[in-house]
Amino acid sequence: MMPAIYLEAIVLTLGVLLVLMEAFSNSEEKTPVAWLGIVGLTFVFILTFFTANDLSASPYSAFYHADFRAIFFKRFALLTTIVVLVLSIEYRGVVQKYVFGSRPQAGLGEFYALPVFTCAGLMWMASAVDFIMIFVSLELVTISFYILVAYMRRNAGSLEAGVKYLILSALSTGFFVYGITWIYGVTGQTSLEKIGAILLGLKVSHGPLLFGFMLVLTGLGFKIACAPFQIWVPDVYQGAPTPVTAFLSVGSKAAGFIVLMRVAEVFLPVPWINHKAVTILVALAALSLLYGNLAAMPQHNLKRLMAYSSIAHAGYILIAVACIGSRYANIAVSFYLAGYLLMTLLTFLVMAAVANQAGGDDIVHFNGLGKRSPYLAFAMLAAMASLAGIPLTVGFFGKFLIFYVAYEKGQFLLMGIGVLTVAAGFYYYFKVVRAMYWKEPADDTPVRTSPLTGATIAALAFCIFFLGVYPAPVIRALEGPPSDNPRLLAR
Amino acid sequence: MNLNDYLAVSGLLFAIGFAGVMLRRNIIIIFMCLELMLNAANLSLVAFSRFHVSAAGLPDYNGQMLVFFIITVAAAEVAVGLAVIVSLYRARRTTHVEDITSMKF
Numbered sequence: 001m002m003p004a005i006y007l008e009a010i011v012l013t014l015g016v017l018l019v020l021m022e023a024f025s026n027s028e029e030k031t032p033v034a035w036l037g038i039v040g041l042t043f044v045f046i047l048t049f050f051t052a053n054d055l056s057a058s059p060y061s062a063f064y065h066a067d068f069r070a071i072f073f074k075r076f077a078l079l080t081t082i083v084v085l086v087l088s089i090e091y092r093g094v095v096q097k098y099v100f101g102s103r104p105q106a107g108l109g110e111f112y113a114l115p116v117f118t119c120a121g122l123m124w125m126a127s128a129v130d131f132i133m134i135f136v137s138l139e140l141v142t143i144s145f146y147i148l149v150a151y152m153r154r155n156a157g158s159l160e161a162g163v164k165y166l167i168l169s170a171l172s173t174g175f176f177v178y179g180i181t182w183i184y185g186v187t188g189q190t191s192l193e194k195i196g197a198i199l200l201g202l203k204v205s206h207g208p209l210l211f212g213f214m215l216v217l218t219g220l221g222f223k224i225a226c227a228p229f230q231i232w233v234p235d236v237y238q239g240a241p242t243p244v245t246a247f248l249s250v251g252s253k254a255a256g257f258i259v260l261m262r263v264a265e266v267f268l269p270v271p272w273i274n275h276k277a278v279t280i281l282v283a284l285a286a287l288s289l290l291y292g293n294l295a296a297m298p299q300h301n302l303k304r305l306m307a308y309s310s311i312a313h314a315g316y317i318l319i320a321v322a323c324i325g326s327r328y329a330n331i332a333v334s335f336y337l338a339g340y341l342l343m344t345l346l347t348f349l350v351m352a353a354v355a356n357q358a359g360g361d362d363i364v365h366f367n368g369l370g371k372r373s374p375y376l377a378f379a380m381l382a383a384m385a386s387l388a389g390i391p392l393t394v395g396f397f398g399k400f401l402i403f404y405v406a407y408e409k410g411q412f413l414l415m416g417i418g419v420l421t422v423a424a425g426f427y428y429y430f431k432v433v434r435a436m437y438w439k440e441p442a443d444d445t446p447v448r449t450s451p452l453t454g455a456t457i458a459a460l461a462f463c464i465f466f467l468g469v470y471p472a473p474v475i476r477a478l479e480g481p482p483s484d485n486p487r488l489l490a491r
Numbered sequence: 492m493n494l495n496d497y498l499a500v501s502g503l504l505f506a507i508g509f510a511g512v513m514l515r516r517n518i519i520i521i522f523m524c525l526e527l528m529l530n531a532a533n534l535s536l537v538a539f540s541r542f543h544v545s546a547a548g549l550p551d552y553n554g555q556m557l558v559f560f561i562i563t564v565a566a567a568e569v570a571v572g573l574a575v576i577v578s579l580y581r582a583r584r585t586t587h588v589e590d591i592t593s594m595k596f
Contacts, residue, residue, distance in 0.1 A: 132557050139564040146571045153578045160591045162575045167521055170568060171512055174528035177561060178505055181532045181554075185498075185539040190553050 001052040004066035007044055007074060008123050014040040015116035022109025030105040031089060034112040038085050041119065045078045062191055063130035072334060072477050073126035073258050076341060080251045081119035083345045086456045087243040088112055090352045090449070095241060098152035111151060115247060118144040125255045131180045131190040134259055138176070138223070141255060142169050145248060149240040161239025168222065168232040176219025182212030196266040199273070206272060213267055217280065220263070223256030225249075226314040227287040234295075237307035242355065245303060246348035249310045254337045257317060261324070261333060268324050281322035286417050288315030293421040296428045302351055302361050305428060306344070309387060312421065313340055319418060320402045323409040332401040334478050335471065339386065339394035342467070346383040346460040350376050353449045353457075358442075363432055368441025375454075376447055377436045379461045386464045388429040389422055393468040497538035504531035518576055518586045522569075529565045533558045 014037065022033050048071055088095075092108055099107035121140030128134040146169070150162020184190055186209045187198045198204060221229035237245045264281075267273050292312030299305040313336075320332040351361050353376060358365035370377040386395035399422065406415045449457070467474060504527055511524030540554030580586055 132553075132560060135557070136560050136564065139568070143564075143567050143571055146568075146575060150575045150578065154582065156582055156593060159575070159579045159582055160593060163518060163579050163591060166572050166575055167512070167518070167525070170522075170525040170572070171528075173564075173568075174505075174508065174525060174532070177529060177532040178535075180557070181535045181539070184554055184557070185535065188539075188543050188551055188553075190557065 002047065002050060004048075004051045004071065004074070004127065005060060005064060007047060007051065008120050010044050010047070011041070011078075011116060011120040011123060014044070015113055015120065018113035018116060019110070022113060028103055028105055030108040030112065031092070033109045034085050034089050037112055037116050038082055041078050041082050041085070041116070045075060045082070048075050048078070063133040064127045065129045066127055068478060069258070069261075069330065069334065070127040073254065074123045075477075076254055076338065077119050077122035077126065077251060080122075080247065080254075080341055080345065081115050083349070083456060083460070084115050084243050084247045084251075085112060086452055087246055087345075087349055087352055088115070090349070090356065090453045091241060091243050093356065095152055098155040098158065100154060111148075111241075114144050114148055115243075118148070118247065118251065122251050122255045126258055128259070129192045129262060131184070131192070134262075135177065135180065138255070138259065139173065141252065142173065145169070145244070145252065148244040148247070149236060151244065152241055157239040158241060159239075161236045164232055165236045165240075172219045172222030172229070175215045175222075179212045179215025179217075179219060182208050182215065186212065192262060192266045196269075199267070199270045210273065210276065213273065213277070214280070216263060217260075217277075220256050220260045221284065224253050224260060224314050224317075225256075225311055226284050226318055227291040227311060228284075230288070230291065230311045233311055234304050234307040237310070238301060238304045242303070242348055242352045242361070245306070246345055249306065249348075250341050250344050253310065253314065254341070257321070257333060257337060260321060261330065264321055264324050278322055281318060282411065282414060285315050285318035285322055285414055288312065288318060289417050289421045290315075293424040293428075297424065299428065300363050302347075302363055302366070302432065305363070305432075306347060309425070309428075310344075312425065313387075315421070316399060316402055316418060319411065319414045320405050322414070323405045323411060326405045326408045328401065328408070329405050331475060331478050332398075332405045335401055335474055336398035338474050339398040339464075339467065342460050342464050343383045343386040343393075343395055346379060346457060346464065347387070349453060349457050349460070350380045350383070353447050353453060357445070357447045363435050366432060366435045367439040368444075369436040369447070372441050372444060373446040376449070376457070379457045380436060381433055382461045382464050384429040384432050386468070388425050391468075392465065394464050394471070395468075397468055397471050494538055494542045498535055501531045501535035501538065504528075504534065516588050518579075518588060521588070522572055522576065526565060526569065529561055533561055536561075 018033050018037055021036065022030060051071065088111060095108060095111055096105060101107050118141050121137050124137035128137050146166050149165045150159055152158035183195065186204050187195045189195050189198060225233045268277055288311050292308050292315055296305055296308035296312065299308060317333055317336050320329050323329045354365055355361040386393035389395045389399045403415055403418060508524045508527035508531060512521050515521055536554040536558050540550050543551035545551060576586060583590065
């Protein structure tokens with residue numbers, strides 16, 4: 001059994017190794033850098049099953065927790081990064097076109113190495129229980145994303161997305177830090193655990209603390225892409241390179257949510273904060289659901305559609321966050337994110353393969369995919385069905401858990417909005433399905449994919465159905481050993 | 492000078508920074524205003540730390556630790572941010588926000 005803190009150290013070492021490999025190898029071919037990254041991250045993923053979950057033994061326990069949820073989100077970050085690297089290999093032609101260098105593949109090495117550093121940041125964030133640690137790991141992720149979003153520096157769209165992301169993300173950091181300042185000022189602590197203990201005592205001033213909490217919430221709202229902090233999302237998603245968009249929509253959102261959960265679990269049990277905070281979370285959830293789902297309807301670019309869908313999904317997850325205190329709120333959030341990982345990454349993988357051939361990622365480019373390459377079309381169908389929440393897919397079970405938690409807490413308004421917007425979701429996800437199966441293709445050539453991409457697509461599609469029918473493995477990983485917790489499945 | 496004076500100055504800095512981000516149209520100026528917001532946080536952190544005196548008469552160093560991290564992160568952010576802005580300028584010959592609206596609904 002190995003302490004969990006080594007995992008991040010290994011990932012970071014791997015990242016440095018990749019950068020060195022790209023700098024000192026004589027070979028013109030940069031794809032081995034990505035291969036080494038994939039192999040290394042898979043190795044770390046296997047290592048997560050052999051790490052100790054012991055909290056008290058670690059000397060770092062004041063700012064680093066390795067509980068079941070943290071390990072779960074570390075695996076989540078690793079899996080996301082592995083798929084993003086696969087996607088980057090598939091997408092390398094486009095990046096090459098927009099990054100000029102002395103050699104044909106110059107600049108591709110860093111494109112493969114940076115996600116590994118981001119992954120280390122995401123893994124630290126999963127474990128961070130101190131505001132200093134949260135801030136530093138959050139910034140490690142954000143600053144790597146600044147570079148990745150603007151990576152194609154001869155492409156106006158990518159640069160524009162990069163600048164927009166830079167300004168709005170830095171603004172959210174400003175809010176977040178100022179919020180931390182006020183919480184620290186009132187409680188005199190930066191550790192979440194100690195802040196919680198002080199808040200439950202009665203002698204704190206309410207106004208400044210609420211002010212700080214709201215600012216922290218604003219900062220995190222940007223990260224999880226919920227309305228009304230969503231203005232950056234559509235443009236950045238559309239302009240950024242496709243692998244980075246996938247990484248942003250899954251990794252950045254998941255990391256934002258785990259920090260939000262940890263912060264909310266400290267603040268929401270305090271009686272005089274509870275009803276105010278819950279009201280705000282409910283409002284954010286309702287706004288995101290309505291805005292995301294309604295604005296997605298008229299979209300004809302699939303990347304932009306996924307951006308609005310990402311806002312909508314943030315709304316669904318926020319329903320469960322607003323219900324913290326229910327036994328399963330935690331599980332509902334994590335399970336939904338796990339499902340979101342599968343279906344979103346699958347969508348982006350198919351999109352990258354199709355866009356490579358068709359030269360664009362509008363929905364029109366998917367016309368007749370069912371005839372051209374039935375296998376890819378079926379994978380896309382699985383992803384869309386799951387995003388819409390059709391039974392027997394992982395998306396359905398995620399939404400079911402969320403609505404169950406809302407029902408338990410009596411959030412009937414949110415349940416109503418949620419069910420209505422699911423119906424709206426059917427409309428725009430099935431626009432893609434309709435294009436694939438009911439429209440005539442512009443040309444009949446099948447879409448080519450590399451074996452690696454094909455295998456990843458198959459694995460993700462399989463998991464969508466498997467976890468939709470039999471979600472127990474994920475839930476068990478979240479709950480820990482059956483003796484500690486009430487079992488959801490035993491009921 | 493008591494704690495409130497420091498907090499007032501810090502609040503003012505934060506407000507100026509935020510107003511600048513919202514109102515100015517030059518990306519470089521917007522970026523400066525963002526740094527101003529981070530420095531507002533630094534000032535109030537140091538002030539809080541200085542006025543949270545422990546029983547031994549020492550200030551509470553947690554806050555000052557965070558200040559060091561904020562300064563480091565802000566430096567990294569400027570390094571990357573300016574590079575992005577420079578490459579935007581090379582591609583588009585502009586640093587005005589009105590000119591970078593190629594993506595719309």
